[in-house]
Amino acid sequence: MAASIKPLGDRVVVKPQDAETQTAGGLYIPDTAKEKPQRGxxxxxxxxxxxxxxxxxxxxxxxxxxxxxxxxGTEIQLDGEDVLIMRESDILGIVNG
Incomplete structure (x- = not known):
């Protein structure tokens, strides 16, 4: 990522993970039905x-x-990538492993 951003106060910049494209049963999910990612x-x-x-x-x-x-969070574009800027209090937890 060439451009950089320095969040202020208790804010963080998060790159969302890509939404699931396939169900556990093997069905492909169309873009219009994909859930908004909640992990990044x-x-x-x-x-x-x-x-x-x-x-x-x-x-x-x-x-x-x-x-x-x-x-x-608020969606912004940074070097053509969609990222979120949010307060730390919007984060529910850290995933280990």
């Missing part, structure tokens, strides 16, 4: 936020695979 890879992390005069560090870091809400 963290590309960039902001410095954290200040809450009640105390700095709160970020829990996620670059290259973490995370789960987020279906309608979380």
């Amino acid at each position: 890879t963290v590309l960039a992390v902001g410095p954290g936020k200040v809450e009640n005069g105390t700095k709160v560090d970020m829990t996620v870091s670059e290259n973490d695979t995370v789960l987020y809400g279906k309608y979380a």
Whole structure:
């Protein structure tokens, strides 16, 4: 990715994983019926936020695979790729392994 983005505060930039193209039974899913991905890879992390005069560090870091809400974040294009920028609180969890 040639262009870079530095998120501010408690925001993170996430590259969504591609939506499933096939069901477990082997049927192909048309583009119009695909679920919006809810899993992605963290590309960039902001410095954290200040809450009640105390700095709160970020829990996620670059290259973490995370789960987020279906309608979380704002879609933007970065070097022709669709990415999401969202608050860390929109992330539901970090996937291990």
